[in-house]
Amino acid sequence: MTIATDSSKTNTGTKAEQSIRMYRRMVMIRLFEEQVNELYTRALMPGLAHLYVGEEAVAVGICEALKPSDYITSTHRGHGHCVAKGASPDRMFAELLGKEAGYCRGKGGSMHIADPATGNLGANAIVGGSAGIATGAALSAKRLGTGQVAVCFFGEGALGQGVLYEVMNLAALWKLPVIYVCENNLYTEYTHYSETTAGDILARGTAFGVHAESVDGQDVRAVHATAQKLVDRARKGEGPAFLLCNTYRYTGHHVGDINREYYRSKQEEQMWKTERDPIKNFATWMIDQKITDATKLQTIEDEVRAEMKAAVEFAIAAPYPTIDEVDQDVYA
Amino acid sequence: MPEVATRELTFAQAVREALAEEMRRDSRVCIFGEDVAEAGTPFKVLSGLVEEFGAERVIDTPISEAGFTGMGVGAAMTGLRPVVDIMFGDFLTLTMDQMVNQAAKVHYMSGGTWKVPMVVRTTLGATRRSAAQHSQSLHAWLSHVPGLKVVLPSTPYDAKGLLKTAIRDENPVVFFEDKMMYKLKGPVPEGEYTIPLGVADVKREGEDITIVATSSMVQVALGAAELLEKIGLSAEVIDPRTTWPLDEKTLIESAKKTSRAMVIDEGYGRYGVTGEIASVIAEGAFYNLEAPVKRMGAMHVPIPFSPPLEDVTVPTDQTVFEAARALCGKA
Ligand SMILES: Cc1ncc(C[n+]2csc(CCOP(=O)(O)OP(=O)(O)O)c2C)c(N)n1
Numbered sequence: 001m002t003i004a005t006d007s008s009k010t011n012t013g014t015k016a017e018q019s020i021r022m023y024r025r026m027v028m029i030r031l032f033e034e035q036v037n038e039l040y041t042r043a044l045m046p047g048l049a050h051l052y053v054g055e056e057a058v059a060v061g062i063c064e065a066l067k068p069s070d071y072i073t074s075t076h077r078g079h080g081h082c083v084a085k086g087a088s089p090d091r092m093f094a095e096l097l098g099k100e101a102g103y104c105r106g107k108g109g110s111m112h113i114a115d116p117a118t119g120n121l122g123a124n125a126i127v128g129g130s131a132g133i134a135t136g137a138a139l140s141a142k143r144l145g146t147g148q149v150a151v152c153f154f155g156e157g158a159l160g161q162g163v164l165y166e167v168m169n170l171a172a173l174w175k176l177p178v179i180y181v182c183e184n185n186l187y188t189e190y191t192h193y194s195e196t197t198a199g200d201i202l203a204r205g206t207a208f209g210v211h212a213e214s215v216d217g218q219d220v221r222a223v224h225a226t227a228q229k230l231v232d233r234a235r236k237g238e239g240p241a242f243l244l245c246n247t248y249r250y251t252g253h254h255v256g257d258i259n260r261e262y263y264r265s266k267q268e269e270q271m272w273k274t275e276r277d278p279i280k281n282f283a284t285w286m287i288d289q290k291i292t293d294a295t296k297l298q299t300i301e302d303e304v305r306a307e308m309k310a311a312v313e314f315a316i317a318a319p320y321p322t323i324d325e326v327d328q329d330v331y332a
Numbered sequence: 333m334p335e336v337a338t339r340e341l342t343f344a345q346a347v348r349e350a351l352a353e354e355m356r357r358d359s360r361v362c363i364f365g366e367d368v369a370e371a372g373t374p375f376k377v378l379s380g381l382v383e384e385f386g387a388e389r390v391i392d393t394p395i396s397e398a399g400f401t402g403m404g405v406g407a408a409m410t411g412l413r414p415v416v417d418i419m420f421g422d423f424l425t426l427t428m429d430q431m432v433n434q435a436a437k438v439h440y441m442s443g444g445t446w447k448v449p450m451v452v453r454t455t456l457g458a459t460r461r462s463a464a465q466h467s468q469s470l471h472a473w474l475s476h477v478p479g480l481k482v483v484l485p486s487t488p489y490d491a492k493g494l495l496k497t498a499i500r501d502e503n504p505v506v507f508f509e510d511k512m513m514y515k516l517k518g519p520v521p522e523g524e525y526t527i528p529l530g531v532a533d534v535k536r537e538g539e540d541i542t543i544v545a546t547s548s549m550v551q552v553a554l555g556a557a558e559l560l561e562k563i564g565l566s567a568e569v570i571d572p573r574t575t576w577p578l579d580e581k582t583l584i585e586s587a588k589k590t591s592r593a594m595v596i597d598e599g600y601g602r603y604g605v606t607g608e609i610a611s612v613i614a615e616g617a618f619y620n621l622e623a624p625v626k627r628m629g630a631m632h633v634p635i636p637f638s639p640p641l642e643d644v645t646v647p648t649d650q651t652v653f654e655a656a657r658a659l660c661g662k663a
Pocket residue numbers: 050076077125126127128154155156157158185187188189253366395397419423426
């Protein structure tokens with residue numbers, strides 16, 4: 001493995017170090033996804049993938065508030081969560097290509113990356129499918145007294161699933177250390193969320209007595225500050241929270257969703273990319289604050305780009321699992 | 333099959349044409365599901381329908397399978413004829429209470445008073461590199477439950493005729509489409525026709541072995557039959573087209589004629605469709621059989637993502653050919 005995870009460094013260092021770390025993580029996600037798209041267009045990746053480009057500040061801001069041992073559950077759009085929680089890109093790419101060196105030995109693919117070492121309980125291809133798992137992990141943490149917190153990432157589409165409401169009720173009743181992070185990127189697959197979502201999103205949490213807040217999901221500092229507060233609360237036994245992160249996916253629902261004009265305009269996409277970009281805006285802020293300068297940020301980008309290229313090459317060269325793997329691990 | 337095939341349609345076009353015709357014929361027919369309107373589903377099967385029938389009849393729903401399937405049951409009981417779209421067959425699991433405890437039971441529990449004329453359209457099939465939660469073939473689950481009918485078309489012609497019948501049926505019908513088959517072309521005549529549920533179709537006549545195959549496995553069986561012909565074995569390929577009602581007579585008669593039978597289905601073999609059909613044949617043709625009935629289905633594993641692994645989990649022309657050859661004592 002060429003790339004070490006640096007998740008052990010989260011929650012440490014000065015504010016400036018933290019900013020640089022968050023910046024690097026966001027760039028990692030962006031360039032990871034760039035490579036995924038490239039693999040798809042070059043027909044090197046089996047199947048499809050759902051890119052996280054545009055939403056980087058959410059995963060990074062939240063995971064910066066977590067310890068390596070804290071849990072996350074993720075979604076079909078999960079690469080960003082994995083990277084933010086400390087997964088290494090080479091094993092992720094290997095998984096995306098169905099290779100033995102992948103996090104799931106090639107059995108899971110893009111939508112199912114799981115990694116106990118970084119507290120990743122797994123990405124889930126069933127919308128809302130991990131709400132129970134995250135809440136159950138919070139129950140374990142409470143019963144076993146481990147002090148861990150669980151974060152359940154889901155898209156606003158999952159607000160349609162009844163299971164979410166069942167578990168929020170339970171989490172509030174039992175004061176479980178779980179944070180429901182709703183990533184509202186405005187669209188489910190090809191439908192604007194306003195056409196499928198009635199009423200107020202935050203009220204869905206408060207109805208159960210779950211503390212609920214919303215945050216600008218393009219602002220990594222705001223996401224991180226809010227997440228830190230909610231994580232601390234949960235860790236102290238003050239119960240679950242619901243965090244609505246307003247964000248946007250820059251590209252299609254999946255890599256094959258190229259013609260999008262029937263459900264959203266090019267101008268809208270352009271507006272988010274130019275005015276609301278989480279990486280660009282954070283870079284500007286850091287330079288203004290004299291935390292860093294443009295040259296140093298360019299160096300980070302170059303380093304990450306090289307890292308991603310090496311990771312892809314590793315994955316392409318890696319072998320597939322042998323056929324006798326196919327019926328292994330059906331049962332523990 | 334049609335007498336004169338004047339044109340070819342894809343499987344997806346045949347499904348869409350059946351829906352359009354039935355929606356023109358009966359204003360109570362409506363569609364609901366995720367991304368069914370402007371998007372026309374991720375597989376583009378429903379493209380154009382919202383333009384013709386409007387958003388009142390082609391209705392986008394939230395991602396709430398249990399909720400809108402339950403609404404399908406209620407709407408069907410009270411005057412609409414809903415066609416509920418469940419994007420991937422894997423998501424049927426989210427609707428199981430609505431399907432099994434509600435839709436399937438209403439007519440019987442009410443002493444035959446209420447009816448549920450609803451269709452649930454969904455998909456099955458692996459090898460699309462979609463991994464374990466988007467690749468399953470769960471039709472056996474529904475076939476197990478009295479009160480539900482289950483349809484598994486394998487050609488554009490069958491898809492159109494069977495779907496029209498399903499929509500006109502007074503019962504809940506689950507209609508499984510192989511997602512790998514949407515682009516498959518086949519002859520579909522112009523004009524009105526329907527195909528009754530519970531009537532098997534002989535896709536190829538033969539003398540030496542009966543291969544019963546469903547849905548995605550029909551093409552595989554036909555491919556295997558070609559290979560068998562090259563070594564001098566004549567295979568009869570039978571597609572039951574519906575797992576319930578099941579055309580037992582056609583299956584048994586064929587097995588009696590050929591004296592050997594195998595059953596191929598993309599669901600899991602254990603406690604599945606192949607087991608049921610094999611036992612029907614074994615019971616009905618026992619004294620005419622020269623070998624035990626052979627079954628082939630998906631390997632008993634969650635469908636893996638990795639292509640070389642996924643490819644060995646489903647029967648292929650070659651593996652069916654080899655099994656058939658062995659069953660005929662020519663291995
Ligand atoms: C239960 C279920 N229903 C439908 C789907 C198909 N599907 C996959 S992603 C998606 C949209 C999800 O939207 P959202 O939750 O907002 O996440 P986003 O894709 O926007 O990140 C749908 C409908 C699914 N995977 N699971």
